[in-house]
Amino acid sequence: MRLALNFARIDPSKGGAETYVIDLCRSLVRAGHDVDVFAESWQPGALPPEVRPIRVAATGRTRGSRIWSFARNSEAAIRRSDYDCTVGFINTYAHDVIIPQGGVHAGSLRANAQRFRNPILRGLYLLGKRLNPKYALYGAIERRQYAASRRARVVAVSHMVRRHLQEHRHVPSERIHVIPNAIDVGRVRLEQPGAVRCAFRSRLGLEPTDVVGLFVGHNFALKGLRPLLKALAERSAAGGKPIHLLVGGGGRVEAYGRHARAQGLGDAVHFLGYHPDIRECYAASDFFVLPSYYDPCSLVVLEALAFGLPVITTKQNGAGELIADGREGYVLNAPDALGELVAALDRMTEDAHRAAMARAAAELGAKQTFDRHVEALVRVFEEVAATRDGHDSHGPRGGSRPHGHRSKGRTDTSGCPERPVEPGRMT
Secondary structure, three states, rough: EEEEEOOOOHHHHHHHHHHHHHHHHHHHHOOOOOOEEEOOOOOOOOOOOOEEEEEEEOOOOOHHHHHHHOOOOOHHHHHHHOOOEEEEEEOOOOOOOEOOOOOOHHHHHHHHHOOOOOOHHHHHHHHHHHHOOHHHHHHHHHHHHOOOOEEEEEEEOHHHHHHHHHHHHHOOOEEEEOOOEEEEEHHHHHOOEEEEEEEHHHHHHOOOOOOOEEOOOOOOOOOHHHHHHHHHHHHHHHOOOOEEEEOOOOHHHHHHHHHHHHHOOOOEEEEEEEEOOOHHHHHHEEEOOOOOOEEOOHHHHHHHHHHHHEEEEEEEEEHEEEHOOOOOOOEOOOOOOHHHHHHHHHHHHHHHHHHHHHHHHHHHHOEEEHHHHHHHHHHHHHHHHOOOOOOOOOOOOOOOOOOOOOOOOEEEOOEEEEOOOOOOOOO
16 A cells, blocks of 8 residues: 655654654555655654655744644645555644544643642643643644544554543544554564673662662653652652662653652662663663553553563553553552552562563563554555545545655655755754
């Protein structure tokens, strides 16, 4: 099939959604499909060479205006094109299939507000968010994404997202396909994990017998780092077996570092910042913990499982739907369910129990392959292609006319080939 994907910035260092799009492109090409990507920018070498990137302009002085500009310009570019199926992800709407990697904005907002125990503070937080112009922008884009007139199919990466689509956007159940996220399992493999484990721990001053947990996230508040630190402090005060915590990601390191020290955890919490090879972090750790307030289906959880790390997460993380509580890890009722979190951490210090969960985690993680994920997606794409004539999800043009010669360089939205991307340059 001839497929078009639409995503603003293709840069795997930015987060899970970006990595997902790249892995999706790779798997689709491997399955024999023609893939074009409509994007504002892409990291050189990030996309497979068989994929044709097509530049879409994003103009404006503010981030919100650039998001809206990219969405509108993407719509115009896709209207001028012919594909068997077009696919969008975040903040674009002119597609046959939507895969909302960020979930539903109203669901995310409601879950994020649960960080505030005080109802007055929670109400003020919600009011401030709703008065922010970005709230109206995201709402305008989502209304177009899920408009009944477009008849776009929606791939929910978890049952939680499916419920939010029905509750907040009234998407009919027959238009929703639940297909959990997936990963490139091969990407998390190491040839000598034991040697990497010893070397990484040595650099951090950790002993081979230390129990080490791993937390990774760009938004420390949303991913539940504060309740995690509180639970670790409570365990420490009660004389529990020590746990060291590695914290990876680009969150507010200084502020959370001060908070950890104030909780008496200064020597036990190691802030790594952005680490270029997360496999070293997996290898150095004994379990993964992400008590998230909202995650449609966390890719880093799937990677941790594939590496053989038991996982502690929450019911607010769609990836938790894949985990049998007590087998591959623990799924908490909420991030601030402190007693549950402390109990789960305690179980992670029991070597024999943790080893059994690690074996189960590796078995579960090995099943979350991108090839299986893509097989399910392609069935949805084929449904679109079978009814393509007259389908108006992104414009009046239908059919699957021949695409013609595929340029080996990049293309702008006028259809004119540009010079190939020079290696090492950001586009």
